[in-house]
Amino acid sequence: MPVPGPGYSITVRVEAPPSAxxxxxxxxxxxxxxxxxxxxxxxxxxxxxxxxxxxxxxMSANHARDITTALEALPGVAVRKVSDRTFLMHLGxxxxxxxxxxxxxxxxxxRAYTPGVARICQAIAENPDDARRLTIKRNTxxxxxxxxxxxxxxxxxxxxxxxxxxxxAALFKKFAGVDAWPVCLDTQDTEEIIRAVELxxxxxxxxxLEDIAAPRCFEIEARLREKLDIPVFHDDQHGTAICVVAALxxxxxxxxxxxxxxxxxVCGVGAAGSAIIRLLLQRGPxxxxxxxxxxxxxxxxxxxxxxxAWVAQNTNRDGKTGRLHDALVxxxxxxxxxxxxxxxxxxxxTMADDAVVFALANxxxxxxxxxxxxxxxxxATGRSDYPNQINNVLAFPGVFRGxxxxxxxxxxxxxxxxxxxxxxxIVAPEQLNPSFIVPSVFDAAxxxxxxxxxxxxxxx
Numbered sequence: 001m002p003v004p005g006p007g008y009s010i011t012v013r014v015e016a017p018p019s020a021x022x023x024x025x026x027x028x029x030x031x032x033x034x035x036x037x038x039x040x041x042x043x044x045x046x047x048x049x050x051x052x053x054x055x056x057x058x059m060s061a062n063h064a065r066d067i068t069t070a071l072e073a074l075p076g077v078a079v080r081k082v083s084d085r086t087f088l089m090h091l092g093x094x095x096x097x098x099x100x101x102x103x104x105x106x107x108x109x110x111r112a113y114t115p116g117v118a119r120i121c122q123a124i125a126e127n128p129d130d131a132r133r134l135t136i137k138r139n140t141x142x143x144x145x146x147x148x149x150x151x152x153x154x155x156x157x158x159x160x161x162x163x164x165x166x167x168x169a170a171l172f173k174k175f176a177g178v179d180a181w182p183v184c185l186d187t188q189d190t191e192e193i194i195r196a197v198e199l200x201x202x203x204x205x206x207x208x209l210e211d212i213a214a215p216r217c218f219e220i221e222a223r224l225r226e227k228l229d230i231p232v233f234h235d236d237q238h239g240t241a242i243c244v245v246a247a248l249x250x251x252x253x254x255x256x257x258x259x260x261x262x263x264x265x266v267c268g269v270g271a272a273g274s275a276i277i278r279l280l281l282q283r284g285p286x287x288x289x290x291x292x293x294x295x296x297x298x299x300x301x302x303x304x305x306x307x308x309a310w311v312a313q314n315t316n317r318d319g320k321t322g323r324l325h326d327a328l329v330x331x332x333x334x335x336x337x338x339x340x341x342x343x344x345x346x347x348x349x350t351m352a353d354d355a356v357v358f359a360l361a362n363x364x365x366x367x368x369x370x371x372x373x374x375x376x377x378x379x380a381t382g383r384s385d386y387p388n389q390i391n392n393v394l395a396f397p398g399v400f401r402g403x404x405x406x407x408x409x410x411x412x413x414x415x416x417x418x419x420x421x422x423x424x425x426i427v428a429p430e431q432l433n434p435s436f437i438v439p440s441v442f443d444a445a446x447x448x449x450x451x452x453x454x455x456x457x458x459x460x
Contacts, residue, residue, distance in 0.1 A: 003385055004036040004057035009085040010064045011055045013043070017076040018050050029074055030056050035067040051080070094166045095173070095181075132205065132407055141180040141206045141400050143168045144197055146188045148213040149236070149271075152362055158184035161211055168210060168235075168396075175447045176397035178404065180208065190216050194223050201228050205404045208396065209234040214270040215307050231403045231411040237275030239392035242399070242416055243438070244276050244335060244358065245283065246423035247390050250437040251378040255354040257332060263287045263352075265331045267324055267366060268338030269297060274307055276335060279420070281314060282413055288315040289327045292338075296320050296327050325350075332356065340364035348375040360390055378434045387435040394423050394441055398450025405451060406458035415457040422446075422453035 016022045023040065030037055035056040044051035054071070058064040064084070072079050101112055110116050124130045131137045147161035165182030172180035185196050197207060197220075207230060209221055217234055224232040233239070252259055264285050266273050269292045277288055290297040290311050297304075298319050299312045320327060328334060328347050333356045336342070340361050348355060348367070354377040359365030362382040369386045372379045380388035399419050403411060426439040426446055439446050 004034065004059050004063075005385060006038075006057055007086060008058040008060055008064055009038070009055065010058060010067070011039075011053050011083045011085060012068055012071060013051065013053050013080040013082075014071055015049050015051050015078045015080060016074070018045070018048065022050060023052075025074055026052060026054060026071065026077070029070045030054065030067055033066045033070045034059065034063065055085070090163055090166075094163075095169050131202070135203075136179060137203060137205050138407075139177075139179050139404055140204050141172060141178055141208050141404075142183045142197070142200060142204045143172075143180050143208045143210055144183045144185065144193075145209070145211045146185050146193055147211065148188050148216070150211045155188075155213065158186050165210060168208070171393050172397055172400065174397075175393065176401035176451065178397060178400050180400075188213075188216075190219055193220055194227070197224055198227055201230060204230060205407075206230050206400050207232045208400065209236075211236065212271075214274070215305050217271050218274070218307055225410060229409045231400075231408050233396070233399065233403075233411055234271065234275075235392055235396050236271045238279075238411075238416055239395045239399070240272040240337065240360075241275040241279040242395040242420045243390050243392055243423065244360075245279050245417070245420040246394070247358065247380055247388065247438045248280075248333065248335075248356070249283075249420070249424045250427055250432055251333075251356045251358075251380070254432060254434055254437060255356060255377045257354065259283050259285050261286055262332040263289065263330065264333040264335060265289050265291060265324075265327045267291045267327075267334065267336040267342065268361075269308060269311055270337070272337040272360075273335075274311060276337065277311055277315060279413065279416055282417060287317050289320055289331070290315050291324045291327050295323050334358065334366075336360055336366035338366060340366065341368075342366040344368075345371040345374040348372055351375070358390060378437060380437065388437050389441070390438060391441050394438065394446055395419055395450065398422070398447035399454050401447060401451035402454025403458060406455045408458040412457075414460070415454050418453040418457040419450045422449040425449070 027037055035058055037056045039055035041053045042050055043053050058067055068079055068082055071077055102108055103112060120134055143165045145161045145165055147158040148155045150156040150161045150164060162182055162184050169180035169182055172178040185193055221232055221234045262285050266277050269290050280288055297308060297312050298316050298321055324342055325347050329350045330352055332352045335358045337360050356378045357372045357376040358380045359367050360382045365381045369379050369381055380390050382390055426449060
């Protein structure tokens with residue numbers, strides 16, 4: 001199901017004969033092997049040759065090589081250089097620190113640093129809460145990971161997780177003006193992670209846990225919330241849950257159903273799935289049926305950890321057993337945060353009329369969206385190349401903006417639900433349709449609306 005996208009964008013610099021057909025030959029060669037050209041620039045022109053930069057999207061690194069090979073196979077064409085545009089974007093990292101105050105002379109230096117800074121240190125020592133007013137703490141978040149669950153790639157470790165955490169920090173700044181910094185810990189020991197975050201907490205106004213594997217992430221989050229006087233937010237859990245609840249509210253409006261009448265299947269009961277279930281239960285669905293790699297979660301299942309046991313006790317009121325296909329029969333909603341290609345159109349056909357399918361496994365969802373659309377009324381994915389992209393960037397920048405503005409010391413379910421309602425409300429009733437249930441991640445109204453809702457909930 002992969003399609004060419006900007007994640008595998010390349011620029012190929014080629015020399016070609018200066019014939020009238022050169023441009024057509026080059027573009028046709030890329031098209032024959034499935035590349036999508038996004039730019040075609042002549043960078044040099046000579047009597048005997050032209051030099052062209054061809055920028056195109058590919059499906060994978062191997063597909064990018066196929067495109068290059070196809071160009072080289074043309075008579076008289078030579079490939080000078082191939083640049084991977086994604087790697088180029090990451091050269092030297094994606095974020096930096098810059099000063100907010102001018103340091104032009106000794107006068108500036110004396111107030112920003114010694115001797116004037118000593119007065120600020122003494123003020124904070126006398127009243128520690130002044131750190132929120134007089135330091136970066138008022139607007140700074142730590143993006144903390146151990147690298148144990150990086151994207152869908154698995155346990156890559158802290159160094160390989162750093163590009164993701166840099167990107168997260170850049171999104172915080174772009175969408176909400178929050179200064180965030182990656183903290184990639186070289187340990188996957190629960191106690192060491194908790195202690196490390198405790199030790200760095202004085203600098204930050206909030207902690208964003210990221211890409212920490214379940215079930216360890218549950219204990220880390222819960223214990224840090226007990227220990228720290230700043231909000232601890234696990235984006236893989238709560239950011240995903242906020243966005244899913246927001247999207248589901250609008251999807252059910254499209255199909256004219258009340259959540260109180262709906263049976264919801266949640267596939268995947270790790271960090272994201274568990275948090276989705278917990279937040280959905282606050283909305284009062286008729287039932288939630290959880291499914292993991294071992295099948296439907298039910299009370300009599302053996303060998304469950306603490307998280308699964310809680311899910312079993314609070315879902316599946318009729319005690320259903322079996323596999324995912326069994327759970328889907330008669331269900332109104334499917335929410336997947338699990339693995340690719342788990343079912344097809346024939347299983348969607350067994351769901352209730354006007355079914356809603358959120359297939360959020362990334363990059364390849366639980367069902368091909370085009371297959372799901374054969375029987376489902378509303379389909380959403382986590383991908384940017386299909387309608388209804390459910391992406392955490394809709395939530396976490398605004399959530400932390402609101403928490404920081406409220407100088408909140410914790411985060412609660414009412415704040416999460418307020419964020420979800422704010423996201424859903426960005427889509428006006430006249431805009432709502434099966435292909436538009438959530439706003440664009442680039443909608444400038446989203447983060448301020450979420451921030452305001454969270455701030456008000458925090459101050460209530």
